[in-house]
Structures are given as structure tokens and as C-alpha cells.
Amino acid sequence: MDESPSTPSPANAGMVIIGGGLTAATAAETLRKEGWGGAVTILAEEDEIPYQRPPLSKGFLAGKEGEDALLPLPASWYPENNVTVLTGTAATALNPQAHTVTLSDGRTLPYAKVLIATGAAPRRIPFPGVDLKGVYTFRTKSDSLAMKELFTGGGKNVVMIGSGWIGMEIAATATELGNHVALMGLEDVPLSAAIGAELGTVFADRHKEAGVRFELPASAAEIQGTDGVATSVLTTTGVTLPADIVIVAVGVVPNIALAQAAGLTINNGIEVTASLQTSAADVFAAGDVANAMHPFTGAFARSEHWANAIASGKVAAKSMLGQEAVLDDIPYFYTDQFDLGMEYSGFGALTRDAETVVRGSLETREFIAFWVLDGRVVAGMNVNIWDVQDAIKELISSRRIVDMARLADPQTPLEAL
Numbered sequence: 554m555d556e557s558p559s560t561p562s563p564a565n566a567g568m569v570i571i572g573g574g575l576t577a578a579t580a581a582e583t584l585r586k587e588g589w590g591g592a593v594t595i596l597a598e599e600d601e602i603p604y605q606r607p608p609l610s611k612g613f614l615a616g617k618e619g620e621d622a623l624l625p626l627p628a629s630w631y632p633e634n635n636v637t638v639l640t641g642t643a644a645t646a647l648n649p650q651a652h653t654v655t656l657s658d659g660r661t662l663p664y665a666k667v668l669i670a671t672g673a674a675p676r677r678i679p680f681p682g683v684d685l686k687g688v689y690t691f692r693t694k695s696d697s698l699a700m701k702e703l704f705t706g707g708g709k710n711v712v713m714i715g716s717g718w719i720g721m722e723i724a725a726t727a728t729e730l731g732n733h734v735a736l737m738g739l740e741d742v743p744l745s746a747a748i749g750a751e752l753g754t755v756f757a758d759r760h761k762e763a764g765v766r767f768e769l770p771a772s773a774a775e776i777q778g779t780d781g782v783a784t785s786v787l788t789t790t791g792v793t794l795p796a797d798i799v800i801v802a803v804g805v806v807p808n809i810a811l812a813q814a815a816g817l818t819i820n821n822g823i824e825v826t827a828s829l830q831t832s833a834a835d836v837f838a839a840g841d842v843a844n845a846m847h848p849f850t851g852a853f854a855r856s857e858h859w860a861n862a863i864a865s866g867k868v869a870a871k872s873m874l875g876q877e878a879v880l881d882d883i884p885y886f887y888t889d890q891f892d893l894g895m896e897y898s899g900f901g902a903l904t905r906d907a908e909t910v911v912r913g914s915l916e917t918r919e920f921i922a923f924w925v926l927d928g929r930v931v932a933g934m935n936v937n938i939w940d941v942q943d944a945i946k947e948l949i950s951s952r953r954i955v956d957m958a959r960l961a962d963p964q965t966p967l968e969a970l
């Protein structure tokens with residue numbers, strides 16, 4: 554906790570939320586639900602009211618879902634609940650001592666409590682040629698709209714640099730829209746850093762069936778172009794991949810600049826307690842930007858997932874109101890790629906030394922995979938099997954020792970383990 558003297562906030566100062574994503578929307582909604590009657594202001598750098606990102610690489614990109622799928626709260630909710638959203642307005646400075654935020658339009662806003670929910674931004678790697686026209690990153694609604702226009706009609710050569718969740722999802726959607734996708738990444742098998750090579754192969758095989766070409770392991774040695782426009786990517790393994798569109802999807806970095814300049818403790822994001830309190834009084838952080846102490850593991854973890862934006866937005870709002878609230882959810886995320894639907898719960902950091910147990914069939918792509926450490930389930934992932942997440946989370950949170958044979962046996966109900 555910052556022990557430096559801080560000016561008490563002005564009596565009429567309200568709650569300020571910096572960031573216009575799902576975390577911000579959830580926090581604003583929770584403040585109202587929990588009875589906060591004072592001012593709530595959301596500062597949203599993008600020219601958009603708060604929206605959620607998962608559909609951007611899936612249904613919205615494919616043209617199967619409209620704008621409504623992006624909105625966690627309808628546009629009418631904000632005026633109806635007297636929540637001010639300043640779109641196109643960034644916070645440029647935070648002064649925890651004075652309890653003020655400086656806005657990009659030059660104004661200064663006092664706050665009683667402030668939440669930093671600035672999210673994350675695509676990691677940028679200075680590949681030669683990265684500034685050519687036709688090279689993109691993918692994070693925002695406008696990125697998705699631009700890509701939708703390029704993908705629609707098909708026939709484009711798309712080179713994806715990055716073999717993580719976002720790269721794989723965009724590759725699937727681009728392929729479904731009739732484009733030719735080549736994907737490279739540093740792993741031998743895509744997604745193996747997250748779920749291991751055996752399970753990553755299930756996703757890779759589905760992509761291969763649909764025609765996705767993999768160049769693995771490889772990175773981009775150079776993005777080549779003519780007249781300032783990207784035309785191909787030369788991989789570090791010496792392969793030239795023709796490209797109309799190059800997408801760099803090599804992970805994200807938390808948007809910490811504001812917090813860092815304000816002197817908050819930074820540690821792989823903004824370091825926060827389990828109640829999402831930063832090192833400065835009355836300053837909270839949640840969502841992709843926050844590295845929170847998790848009570849279950851006793852370790853800091855920064856989650857870059859949708860469910861965490863919701864869970865942490867709720868906890869942050871309650872903490873801002875002085876309630877006892879702790880972010881102790883078991884981390885959860887999901888993905889959809891072609892006809893593979895997947896949900897995952899658990900502690901990725903604990904899976905590194907864990908044994909993998911599969912219940913069901915990798916061949917038919919209907920299975921649950923468990924990661925077991927010292928006899929206890931620390932993570933579970935269901936693929937094309939549904940309504941098992943509650944049971945998986947219960948297995949993890951109970952910390953009970955499980956029988957491996959029964960865990961692998963589809964006839965044994967998860968609740969009976």
C-alpha cells in the first residue's frame with residue numbers, strides 16, 4: 554500500500570472507470586446493482602461504447618452475428634442508469650495522491666475511487682516489413698470489420714504469424730469464408746504451450762482437414778512486398794508463403810503505461826490483491842491488465858479471458874464500494890474453431906508438471922481432458938461435450954484425490970469421483 558499522504562477525494566467525486574471493455578461494463582453494472590447512487594464515468598479510448606471481443610474472431614467476423622452480440626449492455630442501459638461513457642476519450646494521467654485523472658481532451662476529473670480496466674494490446678514484433686500495407690494486428694471491433702471485408706468472398710492468401718488461440722480462431726473463420734490460410738508459430742504443435750502437444754494436435758488436425766497449411770516451428774524472417782504492399786512472408790525456415798493479408802497474432806501485452814507513470818506496482822501487469830486493490834489507495838485494477846493474487850494457489854495470475862473480465866469487474870466494483878470481495882473464481886475460457894467447441898477451467902500454471910488423463914475419444918473429438926497434479930485435478934477441458942464445467946470446477950476446488958482409472962472412465966459420473 555502506498556503510504557504517501559493523499560488528499561481526500563472531493564465529497565462529490567464519483568467512481569471513474571478507465572477503459573471501455575467488458576471489465577468496465579461489468580464494473581459499472583455492478584456499481585449500480587450494489588446500490589451506488591453517485592456518479593459513474595467510463596473513459597473509453599475507442600469510439601465505441603463498451604463491447605466484448607470473443608465474437609470478433611468468430612461469429613461477428615464470419616457475418617453470423619451482428620453488433621448486438623458484441624454488447625454486454627445495450628446502449629440504452631448507460632443513460633437509463635445515469636452512467637456517463639466518454640467515448641474517444643483516453644485517460645492520459647492518473648494522480649493517486651490528488652485523486653484525479655487527466656483526460657485526453659485536457660480536462661481533469663476527480664474521483665472517489667478509480668478502476669483501471671485498460672486491458673491489453675497486441676504484442677508488436679519488429680519483423681522486417683511489418684509496416685507494409687496489408688499487415689494487421691487483431692484486437693478491436695474495427696480490426697474485425699476490416700478483416701471481415703477482406704475475408705468475405707474468399708480466395709485471399711492469408712498468412713497468420715502466431716499459433717495461439719486468437720491466431721487459430723481467425724484462421725478457422727478465414728478458411729470457412731473460403732480463404733487460403735498458412736499459419737506459423739514457434740511451437741511444434743499449435744496451442745501446445747497452453748494444452749500440450751497431444752491435445753493441440755486435435756485442433757491442428759481439424760484445421761488441416763479444412764485446408765489450413767502449417768509451417769511449424771517457424772517465425773517470420775521477413776514480410777516481403779512490392780510498392781509498399783505485402784505480397785509474401787519468408788519464414789525463418791526458408792519457406793516463402795504468398796500473402797494478400799498478413800496477420801500478426803503473437804500474444805498481447807497489458808496496457809500498464811498509465812499505472813506505471815502513476816507509480817503503481819507493476820509485475821506482469823498491475824499487481825493487485827485478491828480484492829483487486831493496487832498499491833495505491835482507492836485505485837483498483839481488473840481484467841486483462843491486472844495480475845491478481847489468487848487465494849487458491851497463493852500465486853499471482855493474470856488472466857486474458859472473457860470470464861475473468863466479468864468476474865473481476867464484479868469484484869472490483871464491490872471492493873470500490875468497501876465490501877469484502879475476493880476474486881477466487883477458477884479461471885475459465887472457451888474457444889470455437891470449425892466444429893470444435895471447447896471450454897477449459899483451471900490453473901494453467903499448475904498443468905506444466907501435471908499428468909494428462911483423457912476421458913472419451915480424441916479421434917471422434919468428443920472428450921474431456923484433465924490435468925492431474927499430485928493426484929488432484931488442477932484443470933479440465935471439455936471438447937464437444939457440454940454441461941460438465943460445474944462438475945470440473947467442483948473437482949478442482951475440492952482438491953480431492955481422484956482415482957485415475959475412474960477419471961478416465963466415461964461411465965463414472967464426474968460427481969462420483
Ligand SMILES: Cc1cc2nc3c(=O)[nH]c(=O)nc-3n(C[C@H](O)[C@H](O)[C@H](O)COP(=O)(O)OP(=O)(O)OC[C@H]3O[C@@H](n4cnc5c(N)ncnc54)[C@H](O)[C@@H]3O)c2cc1C
Nearest residue numbers: 572573574575576598606607643644672840841857858859
Ligand atoms: C479477437 C479476440 C477474441 C477473443 N476470444 C476469446 C474467447 O473466445 N474466450 C475468452 O475467454 N476470451 C477471449 N478473448 C479475450 C477477452 O476478450 C479479453 O480477456 C477481454 O477483452 C478483457 O477485457 P478487458 O475489459 O479487461 O480489456 P479490453 O477488452 O482490452 O478493453 C480495454 C479497453 O480499454 C481501452 N483503454 C486502454 N487504455 C485506455 C486509457 N488510457 N483510457 C481509456 N481507455 C483505455 C482500450 O482501448 C480497450 O477498449 C478474445 C480477445 C480477442 C481480442
